[in-house]
Amino acid sequence: MDAGFPLAPGATIGILGGGQLGRMLALAAARLGFDVVVLTPEIDAPASRVARETLIAAYDDPDALARLADLSDVITYEFENVPAAAVERLKALGAPVAPGGQALAVAQDRVAEKTFLNEAGVKTVAFATVDSAEEAAEAARLLGVPALMKTRREGYDGKGQKWVEHAADAGAVFEALGGAPCILEAPADFVRELSIIAARGRDGGLAIYPIGENHHEAGILRRTVAPARAAPELAAQAERIAAQILTRLDYVGVIGVELFELSDGRLLANEIAPRVHNTGHWTQDGCEVCQFEQHIRAVVGWPLGPTEARARVEMVNLLGDEAGGWAKFAAEPETRLHLYGKREAKPGRKMGHVNRLSRLEPGR
Template sequence: MSLSLKASPLPPGSTLGILGGGQLGRMLSQAASRLGFNVVILDPEENSPAGRVSQGQIVAAYDNPTALTVLGQSCEVVTFEFENVPAGSVERLAEGGAVVAPGPRALAVAQDRVDEKTFLNSVGATTVDFAAVDSLNDLISALDRLGTPALLKTRRDGYDGKGQVWIRSVKMAADAWQAIGQCPAILEARADFVRELSVIAARGRDGRIAVYPLGENIHKGGVLKTTIAPAAVEPKTTKRARAIATAILEGLDYVGVLGVELFDLGNGQLLVNEIAPRVHNTGHWTQDGCVCDQFEQHIRAIAGWPLGPTTAHARVEMTNLLGDEIEQWTTLSARADTRLHLYGKAEARPGRKMGHVNRVKPL
């Protein structure tokens, strides 16, 4: 861990920088404000959701050298809200003397699916079998080794089901390769899993780790629809998930909150699907299910404060509001058991995450 991240905790009144102005940046900024911090956002979109609840926003591309210099000089620590921020931008900030958490390595690993799975297996966080694919011949060879069905994904930039296609026979190889734009890819063997789980965990500047209860996730059309937490899991499943999260956090010398998506094979066996070096959609339940939610936890970690408690005080069903589902806000806001979280986005496009609701029930 760098010497700068071992420094004293940042006092209230310090300024934090966030690369990204979307909903995650917005909720991070709101959490930081509750703790007395000032926040500056860097995002190319004017009047971004996060910018509107922050002290200020720098409107510029993420790789704009001048903007990065200003951000780094204005803030005691800089973080990011999504993993498609250019890794070079984070490296430039660090090289310029800014404190960045999580660091450039975590971002670089998460941005390349082959590098990500290679790293995960190296620290004992097992994944499905996989193969790097750089050509149609590579794809055919990988299908011969891994079998079908198998999932072809772009190595970079895919999210919410984009940039991926299932291959159910070798005859589909050429069409699948065309469908992802003939770009560097990864082929993943199919996982025979019972359900999808996730674990949200944090590591502080002092190396201490805090892990939230697991959530069970339901997807629709490649996009997360619902998370139910705490998930009904056996103690050995919880123990394994904690071990996986700890290995990843320590392997990356990570500071901040991390999301880990898991395939539950049953009987305490878990495979890692992917990681997100940031606060995560499947952790939104913590806003109404825990004393310290994932957003406050991330701010605490990067600011060098003690990590907060992760014990659940309620059972929560988190549901994403996609596209015009946002129009249900009047009905949802009237329910006594429901907390409504809206992101302040102007345009409700199909599939776009406009907000979420947490339905709160006793444990």
């Protein structure tokens, strides 16, 4: 166990980021007796309204980071695009940060991410680095088309990526993505998209949730059904992948691993997210200890909690004005409503989610 841990109730957890994930982390922390301080550039952020204190500043603001380090006994983050330099500065100030900087660096660069996964013994689609229109054309020729081009950094919910349908168009696609460094990925001939949520404690212990089956619309996660119907061998394969990643990173906290299931039963890793994950929201009502409490337990050095499913859950994201149907959702006996407190509904914006519960099938 790391020196100074476990933290006792009454300690303060700093969170970089004030969105819905930070909000749900803060709520979980409060239930365990911890205070939360949030650093976010956003005024009236969802997390700030359930936190003890909010520091409104850029993530790389040296004074704000110094204040956060002073106030916090441990610091975590709710999304992976926090500047790596900010985490390094916090560590230089003596503040413990979990997950560690390696996980952040890997997740922020798609080439580094897939390279890391392959080195950890986790298979991915074939890929190539693209730094120019000429390299784009050559990569498309070698990998074949169609292929998916993504910017190496930033981009989420389908943003920052385009399909290359013809090798001759690869250079134009690269330019359409702004000429930023890219990755070209060979297509995965998958039968469905899965994910696994897992945690690693400060003592190296692991806690892995059942796999979920994910469905996207327009590049945005629409729903997750968990536990997914899956043979024991497939579930074991997903658990091994999660364990390999967590151990290789010397990780502390919850991680989300997105997977492709191929027709022959093999799994390929698509992406990792070094944080609590949208596809893990089902655990809030489907498990004894949800992903948010699990993350708090891990970063403060507490024992990890049980991950067995106690219900089958269909998690559905509420986008835009769909959250306006709160009265209808609240009236459904088997539906649990989670709203994020965002002030303005925009098309495609995640405003909340519902978890619809059903009886767990025997053997699951």
